[in-house]
Amino acid sequence: MKIIVVGATGTIGSAVTKELGGRHDIVKVGGTSGDVQMDMTSSDSIRRMYETIGKVDAVISTAGNAQFGPLEQLTQKEFEVGIKSKFLGQVNLVLLGRDFVNDGGSFTLTSGILSQDPIPGGAAVTPINSAEEGFVLGASIEMPRGVRINAVSPGVLEESMEKIGAFFRGHVPVPGWKVALAYSKSVEGRLNGQVFRVW
Numbered sequence: 001m002k003i004i005v006v007g008a009t010g011t012i013g014s015a016v017t018k019e020l021g022g023r024h025d026i027v028k029v030g031g032t033s034g035d036v037q038m039d040m041t042s043s044d045s046i047r048r049m050y051e052t053i054g055k056v057d058a059v060i061s062t063a064g065n066a067q068f069g070p071l072e073q074l075t076q077k078e079f080e081v082g083i084k085s086k087f088l089g090q091v092n093l094v095l096l097g098r099d100f101v102n103d104g105g106s107f108t109l110t111s112g113i114l115s116q117d118p119i120p121g122g123a124a125v126t127p128i129n130s131a132e133e134g135f136v137l138g139a140s141i142e143m144p145r146g147v148r149i150n151a152v153s154p155g156v157l158e159e160s161m162e163k164i165g166a167f168f169r170g171h172v173p174v175p176g177w178k179v180a181l182a183y184s185k186s187v188e189g190r191l192n193g194q195v196f197r198v199w
């Protein structure tokens, strides 16, 4: 299969690329890195990416920012980061990519454990992950031509503990290879409208 991985150079994306790269043709997309550069907060940039790459069998997104911060300091601005980047960025990957995915292909988006298991400082992140999962469920029953859509909801990765582990006290970190298997199940399996929770 020809597979776009948005965020391929990131922590999750590189584990996904390692898992799938041996048996598929991966097009790595990043903000500043990878084979093709794209800004997921811009519809024009997403459209250009699809026009550059052409038809594919699967699109995986392992990218999207959301803003952490204590509830008492949150303003609308912090929520807008997640809405524009992680939520609408991934939604637009589907809306603008519909015609670029071959019959029977798939989209796999990324949410995260905070939709189910909140942490202090995550009040602007939890609703973004929930919205992402809601979009996957809603869109899954209307996808055309046998195209499927799923989300992967990872727990905090072992590989990310040094950077963000202090936010996730008491959480059991999951290895990247295990998270990557959920993306494999989404792309190489047949399930639709699912959230694969890996924690």
Ligand SMILES: NC(=O)c1ccc[n+]([C@@H]2O[C@H](COP(=O)([O-])OP(=O)(O)OC[C@H]3O[C@@H](n4cnc5c(N)ncnc54)[C@H](OP(=O)(O)O)[C@@H]3O)[C@@H](O)[C@H]2O)c1
Residues within 6 Å of the ligand: 006, 007, 008, 009, 010, 011, 012, 013, 029, 030, 031, 032, 033, 034, 038, 039, 040, 041, 062, 063, 064, 065, 066, 086, 110, 111, 112, 113, 153, 154, 155, 156, 157, 160
């Ligand atoms: N890591 C975890 O423990 C964990 C757990 C649960 C959920 N998640 C979620 O998984 C996603 C990826 O996390 P990660 O830790 O793997 O992130 P990461 O290591 O920071 O990697 C982010 C990737 O996204 C790309 N990117 C950044 N901004 C972009 C933009 N505007 N347009 C297109 N691509 C962009 C980056 O490319 P460049 O570097 O070239 O810009 C990079 O390849 C996030 O949504 C995060 O919330 C992560």
